[in-house]
Amino acid sequence: MNYKLTAFLLAYLLCTPIIAQEKQLPSKPAIQHGITYKHVNNITQYWLSEKLDGIRGYWNGKHLVTRQGNIIHSPQWFTLHWPKNTMDGELWIARDQFQATLSCIRKVTIDEHCWQQVRFMIFDLPQHAGTFTERVRAMKNIIANTKSMSLAMIPQFKLESMQQVEELLNKVIANKGEGLMLHYENARYKVGRSANIMKLKKHQDAEATVIAHISGKGKYQNMLGAVKVKTAEGIIFKIGSGFSDNERANPPAIGTIITYKYNGKTKAGIPRFARFFRIRESKS
Numbered sequence: 001m002n003y004k005l006t007a008f009l010l011a012y013l014l015c016t017p018i019i020a021q022e023k024q025l026p027s028k029p030a031i032q033h034g035i036t037y038k039h040v041n042n043i044t045q046y047w048l049s050e051k052l053d054g055i056r057g058y059w060n061g062k063h064l065v066t067r068q069g070n071i072i073h074s075p076q077w078f079t080l081h082w083p084k085n086t087m088d089g090e091l092w093i094a095r096d097q098f099q100a101t102l103s104c105i106r107k108v109t110i111d112e113h114c115w116q117q118v119r120f121m122i123f124d125l126p127q128h129a130g131t132f133t134e135r136v137r138a139m140k141n142i143i144a145n146t147k148s149m150s151l152a153m154i155p156q157f158k159l160e161s162m163q164q165v166e167e168l169l170n171k172v173i174a175n176k177g178e179g180l181m182l183h184y185e186n187a188r189y190k191v192g193r194s195a196n197i198m199k200l201k202k203h204q205d206a207e208a209t210v211i212a213h214i215s216g217k218g219k220y221q222n223m224l225g226a227v228k229v230k231t232a233e234g235i236i237f238k239i240g241s242g243f244s245d246n247e248r249a250n251p252p253a254i255g256t257i258i259t260y261k262y263n264g265k266t267k268a269g270i271p272r273f274a275r276f277f278r279i280r281e282s283k284s
Helices: 003-023 098-106 132-144 162-174 245-249
Strands: 032-036 046-050 055-059 087-092 119-124 151-153 180-184 192-200 204-215 224-230 236-239 257-262 275-281
Touching (some): 046 162, 055 119, 087 098, 132 151, 162 180, 204 236
Parallel strands (some): 119 151
Antiparallel strands (some): 087 119, 204 224
16 A cells, blocks of 8 residues: 555645635625715615724625625634624724724735724625615614724714714814715615715815826726826825826827826825816926
8 A cells, every 4th residue: 555645645635624714705796886966855764974084894794895705804803793784994093094994904914003093984884785874773783783993884874964964074174074875765776886875075176286296007008007207305206097088199299297186185185086187387
C-alpha cells in the first residue's frame, strides 16, 4: 500500500468541505438607489430623514457586507443579537466623520476602539413586501426588540410644507450634515434606481485652474477623461464628471479657470463629488 498517497487522499477529503465552505461568500446585494431631488407635488406623502455621511452597509441576516458584496470585518460583538431580517443601512459615526468611518471600516485587522464609535443606522428592509410606511413601523419594531448598542434606525418623520423642508435642509447643512432623503410613503422596495427615493442636497461651487488633462477610457477613449485642477489654496485634485461629449472633445485648455460644484470637503480640504460646471475664465 502506498501510505504517502493514502495520507494525501485522506487529508484532501478532510479539507475539501472546509475549502468549499470558505468559497461560499456573500453575493452582491440587490439594493435600491435613489435619484437626485426633482419635484414633489405633495410633501406630506413623503417620509423624510437625514442623509447620513457614512458607508452603506447591508445585513443579509448573517453577514454585514458592502454594496459590492464584500464582507465588512467588524468585531463579533458588533452584530451580536441582530435579527435575521435583511437590513439596508449606513455605517456611521457622526456628522463630518466620513474619513474616520471609512478608515475604521476598511481595516482588515479589526480595530475594536474605533468600532465602538460606529453604529449601523438602518433605513430600509429590502425583503419586506410592504409599503415604506409599513417598513418604517417594522424597522421601529426591530430596534425596539433588539438588544444591541450598535444597531439603530435613522429617524423618519414628516413635514407639512416645502418651506419646512428648506428650513430643515439649511439647518442640517449648517451643522455639517449632508442633506435629506425623501421616501414616498406608498412605495415598495424596488431594486435599482427608483424615483420613489430622492436625495436633497445643497451643492457648493468654487473655482480652480486646470493644470493637466487625463485621457479617457472606454467610451471616452481619445477624449478627455478628467482634468487635474489646482485651487487658490494649492489643493490639487481631479474632476471627471459634469462634462458634455463636446467638452470632452474640446476640453478647457491648460491654465483655464473653471467653476465646479461639490458637496462638502474631506478632512484634507479636497472637494467631495466635484463636477465641472462651466469655464470661468479662458487661458486667452
